[in-house]
Amino acid sequence: MMLDDFMTRATLAGVGVAFAAAPLGCFVVWRRMAYFGDATAHAAILGVALSLALQMSIFAGAVLVALLMALTVTYLAGRGYAMDTLLGVMAHSALAFGLVAVSFLSGVRIDLMAYLFGDILSVSRMDLVVIWGGAALVVGLILWRWAALLTATLNEELAYASGLDPRREQLVLTVALAITVAVAIKVVGVLLIAAMLIIPAAAARGLARTPEAMAAIAAGIGALSAVAGLRAAYVFDTPAGPSIVCVAALLFAGLNLAGWRSARGA
Template identity: 80%
Template sequence: MLDDFMVRATLAGVGVACAAAPLGCFVVWRRMAYFGDATAHAAMLGVALSLALQTSVFVGTVAVALAMAVTVTVLSGRGYGMDTLLGVLAHSALAAGLVAVSFLSGVRLDLMAYLFGDLLAVGRLDLAVIWGGAALVVVLLAWRWSALLLSTLNEELARASDIDPRREEMFLTVALAITVAVAIKVVGVLLIAAMLIVPAAAARGLSRTPEVMAILAGAIGSFSTVAGLRAAYVFDTPAGPSIVCVAAACFLAVTLATGVGRRGARRG
């Protein structure tokens, strides 16, 4: 079954969706969209360092993503606006990564594959890394779910319950770094944030509890993967952007449907 490249691509996309869904909910609740974007952009520098040091791209991107998170945490309390700080670091890391890649000699690199993903070229080893990383993210979030949710809703209440919000934020950062590392092959550096945010945002309008929102986000992300791959195959379009376009269409449909429902309820 795994000899079929479309099967491997579908499994890889669904694996990323399963990891990004619950994590994306926290990104939406905490309004960390720009932080997720910055972490994803920093992954390009991790790719360059991995190729230069001849190490695993997964390890390099996780290391750089964590370094980005620590840098933001250290500098955020020193008079820098968070949006300005993330903007500077995100684009600086992306530019540095692209420049560093140009200095690599003897390395054949498809830059577009890292920027926009190369889902159809996923191999068995890539599939194992993606599902291993996704499983790690799901286990980590399931273990810390209650603490993360409480610290997200009310930091003072979390401290009163003997929960350190900064520690929970670090767990969230680690999960985000792992998700970015496994998603590079699927949607690329520039579209990772979209896979985190768009399915979760679509699920928000249909959910009454956080758990339901996480499950629906996973379902929307998985559907977007399957439908986007089918569209890419039929219309000969890039796989990663096609997946994000389907997710955006789901968000638009949910937004319109809930808007119409609310107007009907008011008239009634």
């Protein structure tokens, strides 16, 4: 069967993560939440250690800890702490504690590099179910609250005037971010998840005239990065996760260069 081919499974996994990350990545870019996404992703390694220690699903542990991290940062930021400092402390502390916790797991064989940089070539059919299920959940959440999220992102006062609670919309984004981090661990690893959130959305920004178009274009760029990155990894024998991010970065640079030349020629 088609899914018996590891490259086919890897491609489907990469595209699934791209579809989950694209609309969420747009809000990360609009709200300037790049470091927030990074902190949430770094916390996921602690979730991996927790999952292995308790013999539970990696997905469940990563979602739980990523969500706790995001909620903690949101709560503390609302109490007067400087957001950039708080995120720096929380992100690196969570990653360090996670790595230390993994070292204490006796009798558990773990390929730490696979969780840090992804191991997309070992994706199983069950992993595909989790990835695409998570992607569907994220896209569903974003579509459900799309108008409210846009209003809260544009202007909090306008959101209040429209009867919306910006804190609730932030919670929706936080939940979606935690799920995306959990499904992306297998594909690009915790150190590169933020890149897949930000780079396709940033690349799409100059091509789109509407928020909806930006999300759709970002999904296309993310999916193209996954397919081309996997092909490059196969041809040049390079790590798959980092190769996907490299292709996304090259697309970002190319599109921006093309836009700059077009603006100079106009």
